[in-house]
Amino acid sequence: MKVFDNPARSEWSTLLQRPVAEAAKLEAVVSGILQQVRTGGDNTVKALTLQFDKAVVDNLLVSEAEFREAAQLLDAELKTAILTARANIETFHKKQLSEPEIVETMPGVQCWRKSVAIEKVGLYIPGGTAPLFSTILMLGVPAKLAGCKEIILCSPPDKNGKLHPAILFAAQAVGVTKLFKAGGVQAIGAMAYGTESIPRVSKIFGPGNQYVTCAKQLIQQEGIAIDMPAGPSEVAVYADESASPAFVAADLLSQAEHGVDSQVLLVTGSSLLVDAVIKEVNKQLVLLPRKELAAKALEHSKIIVVKDETEAIDLLNEYAAEHLILACNNALALAGRVVNAGSVFLGHYSPESVGDYASGTNHTLPTNGYARAYSGVSVDSFVKKITFQQLSEQGLRNIGRTVELMAEAEGLEAHANAVRVRLHSVKSE
Known part of the structure; x- marks a missing residue:
């Protein structure tokens, strides 16, 4: 893993690039x-x-x-x-x-949405x-x-x-x-x-x-x-002085063993922790059955030393990791500042592998920075949301003029007329 010490913000976008094919x-x-x-x-x-x-x-x-x-x-x-x-x-x-x-947006106008x-x-x-x-x-x-x-x-x-x-x-x-x-x-x-x-x-x-x-x-x-x-797997770990180097190394390797195109990222404010984590990575790596794959992934993975916690969170939000581990004492407080991540693991006893298998959350997550705009898989991923609406005569009277005015202003006279003919019909009865 390559170590970068306090890189300038202007360098972040280059540092955080994922390995990609042409x-x-x-x-x-x-x-x-x-x-x-x-x-x-x-x-x-x-x-x-x-x-x-x-x-x-x-x-x-x-x-x-x-x-x-x-x-x-x-x-x-x-x-x-x-x-x-x-x-x-x-x-x-x-x-x-x-x-x-069912939501009644105004008297006689009912709207609802159904998952299909x-x-x-x-x-x-x-x-x-x-x-x-x-x-x-x-x-x-x-x-x-x-x-x-x-x-x-x-x-x-x-x-x-x-x-x-x-x-x-x-x-x-x-x-x-x-x-x-x-x-x-x-x-x-x-x-x-x-x-x-x-x-x-x-x-x-x-x-x-x-x-x-x-x-x-x-x-x-x-x-x-x-x-x-959803492409190659990735993990980002933020660790402070309270983090266990062995835990952090294990988390990094748990993603690196997925394949040669996986990427792992460690962000920390502690240079001492960096040295300890590198030693642990080397120690644990040789024991893994998939050590060759993990070693290849580590070649294009990075450790970034930042000046403080705020800079760390800013960098991690820019990276938008698939998995984000906050290995620090104030993990719950920091979690509120995370805006780009697929799934977040808080504290020293929440390894990413638990979410991968059995805690209950979904592990099919956006990678390659797509966590800026995509969510992980959920029940919503397997349904369409269909909206319904039903108006009574009174409801059409209440909303009709609003629709006519807006349609006329857009030059869509047939839209306005679809309301107008109904209102005239109601008046003539």
């Missing part, structure tokens, strides 16, 4: 794959799965026999852990459900270097609570053409309708356009690498909704 080259590759899937269907998805995942898949759809096999293979303790996490996520997300409330589930949704679950079955819980639980009729899931198979048993178990636990062995850009394309096996959906959810993120952004231009541009 945009034009990336888009050209992804666009080509999407076009292949659009025209080639299942056969193309299978061919690309062989090319990119080195797996031969005869049947993209996971069978009932495969589900039964997975249930037998999975450790009982892990099953319990998955079900415990599901319960916590469900408890948190249930509170996001609400009944329509998106009928067909697609969930993308990264596989690659790790089977992220926890993401199934984060997406499947709110989709089910929202009332989505079809929940389609795609995830890349291993070299044997299989999915990890935990992915199958979690998919069943949350009520996924159909599960397919397909990953990467080809999976996004399949759910966007539909193939012989994989249904076309209305909205696609889930994180992924830069290729998957680019694919989601491209299909969005063609009318398929996406949750957000």
Whole structure:
């Protein structure tokens, strides 16, 4: 990790840049794959799965026999852990459900808004270097609570053409309708356009690498909704003198191990803490099974020393981290000053990994600075908000002249007339 000591504010935007691939080259590759899937269907998805995942898949759809096999293979303790996490996520997300409330804006004019589930949704679950079955819980639980009729899931198979048993178990636990062995850009394309096996959906959810993120952004231009541009994982940690170097190092490494394009950032006012954290990172890194990946991610990660707490929060708000950890004694007070972050973890005993798995909040969050404008996934992500209104005769009398005047001022005479004819009809009765 590179250390930057009290950089000027004018340097922040450059320092806080994420590692990215060349945009034009990336888009050209992804666009080509999407076009292949659009025209080639299942056969193309299978061919690309062989090319990119080195797996031969005869049947993209996971069978009932495969589900039964997975249930037998999975450790009982892990099953319990998955079900415990599901319960916590469900408890948190249930509170996001609400009944329509009728609002009378003036006598005789009633308006309300109703949440209606998106009928067909697609969930993308990264596989690659790790089977992220926890993401199934984060997406499947709110989709089910929202009332989505079809929940389609795609995830890349291993070299044997299989999915990890935990992915199958979690998919069943949350009520996924159909599960397919397909990953990467080809999976996004399949759910966007539909193939012989994989249904076309209305909205696609889930994180992924830069290729998957680019694919989601491209299909969005063609009318398929996406949750957000969720790319490589990232964490920012603010730590003061009270922070444990071992805790901070562990938090940084927990994100670095996701992949070589992940990024971690430490912001602190203590130079002494910097040295201690670097020592702990090196000490813990060698013990990790995924140390090579984590080491690559650390190469483009940074430690920034700032002069005070205020400067730290300003810098972190500019960074707009996916995950933000406030490892300090006054974390709750500082939290009120956070305006750009996907999810915030307060104090010395709130590791980001708890939110990743089981506390109840959602871990599908905006990355790459999109936390300035996007929220993480919630039940709201899986519904449309439809407004309704109903006017009585008296209500139209009360509001009619207001509408006529405004429509006439905009030169939209037919709008005004739609009110006028009704008012004349009421008067003539």
